[in-house]
Amino acid sequence: MTFCANPLSYCTNLHPGQTVAEVLNGLRQFTVPARQRFGGLAAGLWLARPVVTELLANPQTLAAFKDELRQHHLSCYTLNTFPFGNFHDARVKEKVYLPDWSSRERLDFTIDSARVLAELLDDNLTDGSMSTVPLGFKPLQQPPSFLDDCCAQLIELACELQGLFDRTGKRIRLAIEPEPFCVIETTPEAISFFSRLYRHAEAAGALPQVREFIGMCYDVCHQSVEFEDVADSIRQLDAASIRINKIHITCAIRIEQPNQNAAARAALAQFAEPRYLHQTFGRGPQGLVRTVDLTAEIAQQPTPEFAGADEWRVHFHVPVNAESIGPLATTRPDLRKALATVKLLSYAPHLEVETYTWGVLPDGRKVDLVDGLVGELTATQELLNATT
Secondary structure (H helix, E strand, O other), rough: OOOOOOOOOOEEEHHOOOHHHHHHHHHHHHHHHHHHHHHEEEEOOOOOOHHHHHHHHHHHHHHHHHHHHOOOOOOOOOOEEEOOOOOOOOOOOHHHHHOOOHHHHHHHHHHHHHHHHHOOOOOOOEEEEEEOOOOHHHHHHHOOOHHHHHHHHHHHHHHHHHHHHHOOOEEEEEEEEEOOOOOOOOOHEEEEEEEHHHHHHHOOOOOOHHHHHEEEEEEEEHHHHHHOOHHHHHHHHHHHOOEEEEEEEOOEEEOOHHOOOHHHHHHHHHHOOHHHHHHHHEOOEEEEEEEOOOOHHHHOOHHHHHHOEEEEEEEEEEOOOEEOOEEEOOOOOHHHHHHHOOOOOOOOEEEEEEEOOOOOOOOOOOOOHHHHHHHHHHHHHHHHHHHO
């Protein structure tokens, strides 16, 4: 197979957006200049719940929004429906996983988002995708019925998406995005959950709809942080007939021999920040050690378990064109490996660069945002062109 023929997408969740006007401001200020310099570009829109509500409240508002995208020669075929609320609060952390997939709020938001995306898709495109939370966040704890409740909601969504396709001819697929410390974080957990979902769907008479409309978003750095072999992971998902509807092109931080690399640990301490979670893993002789969030103390005064690890990986999305950041390495080699494996699939997932952390990079690491985006997009396109 080959890569998706749609223009390369970048996710706009790095821009604040609690109103339609605010979303448009981010597009005008950053996305449009990036497109003008890079060339063909799609906006992978993050539309928070208030924005989706505003767009659907008045057909003219949605039509005007679509018209502005067209005026700027921006297509949109994918949404990030993972963050429901304000992804730019002073403190997001675990709130980003709420509401979870057992909640009616999450289901209704996703249905409404699909309606918006069906309207935004170009006339020549029939397929859209929406990435979403991996059911919930493990440390928040869930009731015994949680997985079954999520299955019921996802089956209802699949039937709604089938109805949307029947009415509009637009096929909008959900893409569940595994992430460290979430209910679905590893490849085996993803395969186990989809097996459960398929059993529930078959019992409900909705297996064809679930297989067609519910799949995964494969965020490369998430599986890298878990120390998974990303190529084998993608092959396992394909063998289990789980469709990867979307690839997040991402890189994380990596430190080899951290106990012997004080300079790298000092640099890593600067990446501890108050807005987002940065799940941190180490691999040592006894297996994986993990902590839910990076702190300066963990970096500079690691516990014996972390000190004994031969490598650390940190869920901090760093620019995907960076092989290293000062004394810190990145997981870019895994990105190359993942894309080479994705190209071998019998279908072509949507491709989206998703570096949302530009605003929380340490002082001295920040660059002009448009320059940074163009650098990422150019390097990504070169990587795609070179992948065999």
